[in-house]
Amino acid sequence: MESILLNEYGKKVxxxxxxxxxxxxxxxxVGFSSTYPGTPASEIGDTFSEIAKDANLxxxxxxxxxxxxxxxxxxxxxxVRSMVSFKQYGLNVSxxxxxxxxxxxxxxxxxxxxxxxxxCWSSAQSEQDSRYYARLAHIxxxxxxxxxxxxxxxxxxxxxxxxxxxxxxxxTTTRVxxxxxxxxxxxxxxxxxxxxxxxxxxxxxxxxxxxxxxHEELHKKLSELRRISEEIDINFxxxxxxxNDLGIVTSGVxxxxxxxxxxxxxxDLPVLKLGMTYPIPDDKIRNFIxxxxxxxxxxxxxxxxxESVSALAxxxxxxxxxxxxxxxxxxxxxxxxxxxxxLAISKITGVKSQFNPIAQKEEYxxxxxxxxxxxxxxxxxxRASFFATKSVVGEDAVFGGDIGCYILGIYPPFExxxxxxxxxxxxxxxxxxxxxxxxxxxxxxGDSTFFHAGIPGLINTVYNGSNPLIIILDNRxxxxxxxxxxxxxxxxxxxxxxxxxxxxxxxxACGVENVMVVDPFNVKEMxxxxxxxxxxxxxxxxxxxxxxxxxxxxxxxxxxxxIPRFGIDQSLCDGCGICLYQFGCPAxxxxxxxxxxxxxxxxGCAVCVRICPKRAIKAMK
Amino acid sequence: xxxxxxxxDEIMEFNIIITGIGGQxxxxxxxxxxxxxxxxGLDAKASELHGLAQRGGAIAxxxxxxxxxYSPLVLEGKADLxxxxxxxxxxxxxxxxxxxxxxxxxxxxxxxPSSIFxxxxxxxxxxxxxxxxxxxxxxxxxxxxxxxxxxxxxxAIMANMYMLGYACAKKLIPLKRESILNGIKEAIPERYIELxxxxxxxxxxxxxxxxxx
Numbered sequence: 001m002e003s004i005l006l007n008e009y010g011k012k013v014x015x016x017x018x019x020x021x022x023x024x025x026x027x028x029x030v031g032f033s034s035t036y037p038g039t040p041a042s043e044i045g046d047t048f049s050e051i052a053k054d055a056n057l058x059x060x061x062x063x064x065x066x067x068x069x070x071x072x073x074x075x076x077x078x079x080v081r082s083m084v085s086f087k088q089y090g091l092n093v094s095x096x097x098x099x100x101x102x103x104x105x106x107x108x109x110x111x112x113x114x115x116x117x118x119x120c121w122s123s124a125q126s127e128q129d130s131r132y133y134a135r136l137a138h139i140x141x142x143x144x145x146x147x148x149x150x151x152x153x154x155x156x157x158x159x160x161x162x163x164x165x166x167x168x169x170x171x172t173t174t175r176v177x178x179x180x181x182x183x184x185x186x187x188x189x190x191x192x193x194x195x196x197x198x199x200x201x202x203x204x205x206x207x208x209x210x211x212x213x214x215h216e217e218l219h220k221k222l223s224e225l226r227r228i229s230e231e232i233d234i235n236f237x238x239x240x241x242x243x244n245d246l247g248i249v250t251s252g253v254x255x256x257x258x259x260x261x262x263x264x265x266x267x268d269l270p271v272l273k274l275g276m277t278y279p280i281p282d283d284k285i286r287n288f289i290x291x292x293x294x295x296x297x298x299x300x301x302x303x304x305x306x307e308s309v310s311a312l313a314x315x316x317x318x319x320x321x322x323x324x325x326x327x328x329x330x331x332x333x334x335x336x337x338x339x340x341x342x343l344a345i346s347k348i349t350g351v352k353s354q355f356n357p358i359a360q361k362e363e364y365x366x367x368x369x370x371x372x373x374x375x376x377x378x379x380x381x382x383r384a385s386f387f388a389t390k391s392v393v394g395e396d397a398v399f400g401g402d403i404g405c406y407i408l409g410i411y412p413p414f415e416x417x418x419x420x421x422x423x424x425x426x427x428x429x430x431x432x433x434x435x436x437x438x439x440x441x442x443x444x445x446g447d448s449t450f451f452h453a454g455i456p457g458l459i460n461t462v463y464n465g466s467n468p469l470i471i472i473l474d475n476r477x478x479x480x481x482x483x484x485x486x487x488x489x490x491x492x493x494x495x496x497x498x499x500x501x502x503x504x505x506x507x508x509a510c511g512v513e514n515v516m517v518v519d520p521f522n523v524k525e526m527x528x529x530x531x532x533x534x535x536x537x538x539x540x541x542x543x544x545x546x547x548x549x550x551x552x553x554x555x556x557x558x559x560x561x562x563i564p565r566f567g568i569d570q571s572l573c574d575g576c577g578i579c580l581y582q583f584g585c586p587a588x589x590x591x592x593x594x595x596x597x598x599x600x601x602x603x604g605c606a607v608c609v610r611i612c613p614k615r616a617i618k619a620m621k
Numbered sequence: 622x623x624x625x626x627x628x629x630d631e632i633m634e635f636n637i638i639i640t641g642i643g644g645q646x647x648x649x650x651x652x653x654x655x656x657x658x659x660x661x662g663l664d665a666k667a668s669e670l671h672g673l674a675q676r677g678g679a680i681a682x683x684x685x686x687x688x689x690x691y692s693p694l695v696l697e698g699k700a701d702l703x704x705x706x707x708x709x710x711x712x713x714x715x716x717x718x719x720x721x722x723x724x725x726x727x728x729x730x731x732x733x734p735s736s737i738f739x740x741x742x743x744x745x746x747x748x749x750x751x752x753x754x755x756x757x758x759x760x761x762x763x764x765x766x767x768x769x770x771x772x773x774x775x776x777a778i779m780a781n782m783y784m785l786g787y788a789c790a791k792k793l794i795p796l797k798r799e800s801i802l803n804g805i806k807e808a809i810p811e812r813y814i815e816l817x818x819x820x821x822x823x824x825x826x827x828x829x830x831x832x833x834x
Contacts, residue, residue, distance in 0.1 A: 003807075014656050014665065014807070039671055121670055146666065146693070179693040180655050180667040256691035264696070338696045357697035357716075360757075364716040367753050370742045372642065372709065372734045374678030408676065412739050482671075586677055586735045600777060 005051055007188050015183045017176045018043035020147040021113055023183065024154025025083050026055060028109065029191020032075035033059045034068040035493075036452065037481035038087030039122035040177040041115035045085060046482055049493045057193060061484050061493040064423070064452040065090035069112065070097050076110035076167070077204065078195030081158055085113035088128040089422060093453070098167075099137045100206045103214040105165040105221075108192065109158035112139070113170045115177045118301045119335035122174070124407055124420050127333060129302040134169050134278035138218050140225050141169040141278040142234070143252045147181035153234065153275060155186070160228065164221045171277075173300050174335070175253040226279040234275025237288055239268045245293035246348060249285070249309055251277050254298045257338040264342060265351050280308055286316045294321035296329065296344060300336050323348055373411055378587040379549035379603030381520045382406040382473050386414040387583050387611065388526035389442060389471065393534065397440035398433055400426035404446035405480045405548075406473050413584045416444060424453025427461060427470060434466035440534055441468040448478035448486040450503060455510065461539040462511040469533050470541045473520075474503055475548040483551060507541045514540030521546055523610050549603050564604040565620045568595050572616035579608045579617070633663070634687035635795055636695040640714045641706030642732055643678055646781035649808065650704065651682040653785065657796050657804030658686035668693035677734070681714045686796075702793055703758075706766075706781060707732050708750045718757035724793055725758045728780050729832050730767030747832075762793075763832040770820055779820040786824025798825070 003013035004023050015023060021044055025033065033052075035045030045061060052059040058075075062068035065086040072084035084094075091098065091114045098112065114130045117123040134141035140160065144153040150172065157168040203214050229235060247270040250258045255273045262269060272288045274280065289295055289309065297306040303325040313320040323329040329344040330336060339357035346353050376383045386409050401407060401417030402425065409416040421429060426443035434441050445454050450472050461468060478484040485491040490500035507515050514536050518529045526544065533540035547555075556563055573595055580588045580595060585608060587601035597608075599620070609617045637654065641647045651667045658665035665686040683695045698719040704726050705711030711727045718725060733744045745753075747763070754761050764787060766780035773779070788794050789801050802818070809817050 012659060014652070014659055016669070042671070174670075175668055175693055178669045178671055180652065180665075180669065181690075181693065182659055182664055182666075253693070256693065259691040260696065263691075337694060338692050342696070355696055355698045360697045360716040360719070363756055367712065367715070368743075368745065368749075369712050370709065370734075370737055370744060372677075372679040372713075373736055374643070374676040375735065377676060405676065411736070480676075580735060580738055584735060584739060588735065589733055590738050 004047060005054055005188070006185060008185060009187050011185050012182050013185060014180055015147050015151070016043055017144070017147050017150045017172060017179045019047050020150035020183050021085070021154050021170065022047040022051070023185070024151040025111070025158070026188045027151070027186045028155045028158035029081055029189035030083050030158070031057050031080040031191050031193040032072060032082040033057065033084070034062045034071045034082070035085045036062055036065045036068050036090060037478050037484045038090050039481050040117055040172070040174045041085050041087045041090070041113060042481040043177070044113060045493070046484065049495070052494055056190070059493045061486065063487060065093040066097055069094035069101070072110060073097065073101050073106065073167070075195070076106035076108045078197050079108045079192060080195040081109045081162070081191050083111045083113065086115070087123065088114060088116045088130050089123070089125055090114070091130050091133055093423070095133065095137070098133070098139065101167055102137050102139050103211060103218055104204050104206050106161060106167055107165065108195070109162035110167040111154060111157045111161060111170055112167055113172070115172045115174070116301065117174050119174070124403060125422055127301050129304065130169075130171055131277060131304050132302070138222060139167055139169050140222070140276070141171055142275055143171050143277050144176055144275070145253050145255045146176065146179060147183050149275065150176065151183050151186070156234065160225070164225060166218070166221050171252070173253055179253070222279055226282065229276045229279050229281040230283050232276055235281050235284060236273055238271045238273070240270050242268050242270045244269045246296065247272065247288060247292045248296045248298060249274065249288070249305055250298040251275070251305060252300055254300050254336050254341070257336065257341040258298050260338050261342040261345055264355060265345060265349070265353055267345065267349065267351060269345070274305065277305065280305070282312055285309055285312050289313055289320055290316040292317065292320060294323060294348065296348060297322070297324035298330065298336070298341055374408060375411070375586050376405060376408045377549055377603070378585055378601050379605035380405070381475055381544065381546035381549065382409065383584065384520040384523060384546070384605070384607045385471060385473055385526060385544040386416045387607070388520065388523050389530050390414060390416065392527050392530045393440055393442070397442055398430065400430040400441065400443035402426040402443070402445045402449050404449050404473070406444055406446060409444070413582050423449050424457050427454055427457030430468045431457070431461045431464070431466045434468045443468055443470045445470065445472055447472060447474040447476065447488050447503060451487050455506065458507065458512065458541070459510045467537055467539050469530065470539065472503055472541060472543045474543050474545040477548045477551055479548045479550070483548065504543050507543070512539055512541050514538060515543070517543045517545050519546055520544040521605060521607055523607060549605060553603055564606070565599045565602045566597055566604065566606065566609060566617050567599070567620045568597055569616045569618055570594060572614050574614055576613060578611055578613065583608060583611055634685065634690070636700045637684040637702045637704055637794070638681055638695055638700050638714050638717045639684060639704045640679070640681040640710040642710065643676055643680055645706045646778065647680045647682050647706060650781050650785060651684050652808040653801070653804045654684055654794065654796070655686070656807040657801045660800040660803040661796055663687060664690045666690045666693040679710055679713055681710070702726065702788070704784065704788065706784070708747060709745060712745065712750050712753055715754055715757040718754070720756060720759060723758050725754055725761040726784060726788055726793055727761060727763050728766040728784060729763050730765070730777065730780065764830055765832055766824070769823065769827065769830060773820055773823050774816065779817070782817050782820040783824035786821040787827055787830070790825040790827070
């Protein structure tokens with residue numbers, strides 16, 4: 001982490017792609033940064049949060065990505081360079097403001113970082129390719145392929161943004177954001193931290209008829225940027241003198257797979273690597289493809305370049321044969337890996353590879369490798385909430401799911417996420433279900449998610465009159481993405497104390513009459529609350545409030561509080577298995593048909609003590 | 622190990638898969654070794670997984686170093702070392718190895734996920750794991766690292782450093798001890814360096830700790 005602030009020009013350090021983006025922003029003189037946490041982008045904000053004071057800049061965790069983008073835009077309109085970062089769905093949330101921002105433009109450089117997640121390693125919505133947004137919103141886009149480029153491209157993005165008064169998108173994917181690599185440092189620049197909003201420009205007043213003027217202006221900027229794209233050295237070709245008539249066009253992390261595959265196959269095919277993928281360099285591409293017989297397009301996730309190159313080929317090389325995602329040479333879903341590229345090139349050229357990844361995988365498939373799905377941690381308060389809820393309603397209820405650690409309730413023994421859409425959607429969807437169905441319906445939503453997108457959905461259930469039970473799982477943190485604070489915690493991204501906004505106060509202010517705050521570790525109380533509220537004619541809300549156990553353990557260790565461990569008295573245990581089969585605590589295991597607690601894993605929540613019908617679980621001396 | 626290209630020039634390339642369970646220190650190891658390679662003047666890239674998978678789930682990090690590294694991911698069959706903090710996780714990543722070149726260094730301590738009990742599945746025996754790794758490995762070293770780390774520090778969590786020390790001593794990773802120690806200094810918060818160093822040294826000096834070699 002210290003490397004990020006090192007002011008040693010030319011020194012080489014190891015940085016995560018996300019950290020390198022922060023470093024690039026520092027070298028570009030960024031003064032303002034905002035985010036809403038989301039993996040694979042989370043470490044950008046977390047790194048800013050850690051260094052903000054030392055680097056003398058402002059950073060905030062905003063309530064959601066739309067607000068984060070608006071705040072960064074505000075700073076940029078005042079002449080302070082700003083960066084906003086989020087995962088792919090964050091761009092969706094922010095898009096309502098991102099589109100007009102392209103028209104309005106900026107005064108100082110503004111970079112919007114969007115991290116896509118092919119394979120949905122840490123995502124639960126869709127394998128979205130955010131490159132479509134660049135085209136849709138007319139926002140220029142750069143695509144780095146590793147940590148070094150993350151830093152370099154961030155600087156370029158700030159400069160282009162400021163030169164053309166237009167925000168720039170920097171698009172990564174998981175392997176870039178969470179790739180670690182060597183970065184050669186440049187100079188940290190002290191940029192402007194304070195600015196002023198000047199009322200002199202009418203283009204900020206995005207209102208007809210100005211919109212048509214700013215739209216026109218936007219297209220002028222884009223045509224100039226297209227010229228930049230032709231000239232800029234981050235769009236470059238390799239092996240141009242090659243005798244081969246198969247060429248490759250690629251961008252982002254997949255460029256690396258191309259280079260390795262070519263090395264493994266001992267081929268020197270011409271490669272065009274695009275670092276700026278909107279606007280694309282039409283002439284450079286035409287020039288690259290004009291004498292080729294065939295072309296392979298390697299990109300992540302959708303065949304966007306494939307379609308663009310195909311359109312350009314019509315002018316200069318209508319006979320050009322295309323290989324890529326559209327004709328099955330590369331997959332349409334999931335993450336691209338080197339082996340896909342290796343096999344595609346091998347298939348097209350007939351050159352055999354010394355590696356046979358498919359045979360490797362076939363051999364592997366013969367083995368019995370049991371799954372190890374991610375689980376809620378031992379002592380997780382969500383587990384207690386799910387257990388209590390299910391013990392009251394059984395399977396006979398619709399469980400609305402949402403985005404956060406509690407999504408892990410999707411797995412047995414709970415299966416309390418019957419549908420999952422997007423941030424805050426548990427409430428909106430459950431309202432619709434309640435309007436047309438007599439089933440019992442319970443929405444689970446986390447604290448940070450509630451602040452992010454849960455309030456409009458809650459007001460809608462009150463205003464339009466449905467009666468689901470909404471359980472807000474308040475673990476006092478944005479836990480899944482790395483324990484970032486939120487408005488209910490009263491700590492800011494700068495690490496400063498702020499006003500604590502109570503969820504239960506908001507719920508009441510939204511017009512909900514049945515509101516209860518319950519400690520989910522008190523299982524009996526939680527069960528009673530669920531039982532009572534399921535009978536209500538109006539919407540009811542239980543705030544299940546209990547600090548994330550990872551944070552609690554850390555805090556207790558700091559405060560010198562002894563964490564109790566529990567064991568099972570074998571003379572009392574009759575092996576009913578409720579603690580394991582229904583409660584699902586990862587610290588409980590079976591050996592020789594007997595149940596035990598792994599004392600290294602037990603975090604002392606004592607919920608198992610409360611749910612054991614034989615009272616066989618006891619504190620250990 | 623330095624690999625010669627056809628043209629005879631040295632293109633050193635070394636590929637590691639580090640695998641285990643969220644919380645076992647897979648990311649820490651990855652960061653240390655990546656730094657260590659840089660300390661030796663090499664290019665290095667690694668790929669990590671954060672977020673969802675970290676909650677007690679299976680994690681595999683990829684790490685490559687050499688004169689010039691492009692992909693942060695290891696090609697199936699091209700791993701030189703599979704560094705597994707848990708036997709089932711060695712099995713899950715086995716297809717990155719191949720008979721020609723791959724050493725598996727496997728922590729013998731089994732961590733059984735509760736999903737196995739809930740779904741009434743069977744966790745594979747160590748013998749099953751060892752047999753299954755055969756077609757994918759040149760050599761499998763099984764080491765009781767969790768137990769040794771626990772004896773030394775009272776905490777099995779340091780198994781990763783014990784294994785790193787061992788791997789360094791036995792030259793399973795072609796980097797100098799000094800480079801790895803410098804890597805530890807870069808990647809570990811200062812207040813934990815001493816403890817990590819201690820366990821690393823124990824692993825480095827360990828003899829006859831392997832269950833199978």
